[in-house]
Amino acid sequence: MKINKAIVTPFAVLSLSLIAFAAQAQGVDTGASSMKNVDQWLRTWIPLGAGIGILIMAFAWFFHVIRVDWAFRGIIALIVAGSGSYIVSLFGFK
Numbered sequence: 001m002k003i004n005k006a007i008v009t010p011f012a013v014l015s016l017s018l019i020a021f022a023a024q025a026q027g028v029d030t031g032a033s034s035m036k037n038v039d040q041w042l043r044t045w046i047p048l049g050a051g052i053g054i055l056i057m058a059f060a061w062f063f064h065v066i067r068v069d070w071a072f073r074g075i076i077a078l079i080v081a082g083s084g085s086y087i088v089s090l091f092g093f094k
Helices: 005-025 034-062 068-089
Strands: none
Touching: 034 068
């Protein structure tokens, strides 16, 4: 199965722009401190995003979109980033 870059590239750009737009649309939470917000990102959103990225890389390898060595490198990098973020959050930002 050959991947058409003319379809994949706009889809990737659109997906990333929608994610960035949604992150900016949440507004400012004036009731929470900045450090609590950082703690929430480190403890919840970054590991969750890394987990979703791992699933995407696994499916991309399964459907032969990327080679196995790239999938392995990406998955290891996402595991390190997600778990490192969570470990840093355990030291507390409150």
